[in-house]
Amino acid sequence: MSFADFIAIIMLVIVSLMLATAFVSLFLRIPYVPSSTRAAKQMIKIAALKKGNIVYDLGCGDGKLLFEAEKTKNITARGFEAAPIPYLLAQLKKWIFGSKATVRMQNFFRADLSDADVIFCYLGTDIMTRLAEKFEKECKKGTKIISNTFQMPSLTPTKVWRKDKKKKLPSIYLYQI
C-alpha cells in the first residue's frame, strides 16, 4: 500500500465518521454542543457529589461532565452517546486522563437509570419532556436531575439558576425525584 493509499483510507474514515455523526444528530435532532467549562463546573457544584454516588450524563458528548465529575474521588461516572465522533472523543479523553468512567455508544432511552444519584442533561425541551416520564418511572427517590438550559415542563424544579450573562452561565435547572 502506498502512502497516498494510506492517506486516502484515513480521509475516507474521517469523512464517514463525519457523515455518520451528522446523520445521527439529524435523526436525534440534538447536535453535539459541549457544555461550557463554566457551566460544567457549576452543574457539578450544584450536584454536591458525595463518595459512592453514581453519576450519569445522558448524551455525554466528549465526556466533559463525566471527567469533571470524577475530580470528586470515589464516584462512578457513566455516559451514553449515540453520535460516533463525540463518542470516540470521549473514549480518547478517557484514555488520556486514565479515567474510570464508562462511556457507551447507546441510546440513553434504553438505559436503566434506577441506580442513579445524579443525572446531567444538556439536550432539548422535547427530549426532556420524554425523559421526565422515564425519570419518574425509573429513578429512585432523591435522584437529582441537573439540566443545562432546558427544563422539563411537566415537573417543578427544586431550584433554578437563571442565565447570568456577566458570569457567562446558562440557566440551570435542578429537579429532585
Ligand SMILES: C[S@@+](CC[C@H](N)C(=O)[O-])C[C@H]1O[C@@H](n2cnc3c(N)ncnc32)[C@H](O)[C@@H]1O
Ligand atoms: C448538546 S450535547 C451535550 C454534550 C454533553 N452532555 C455536555 O454537556 O457537554 C448533546 C449530546 O447528546 C447526544 N444525544 C442526543 N440524544 C441521544 C440519545 N437518545 N442517546 C444518546 N445520545 C444522545 C447527542 O449526540 C449530543 O452529542
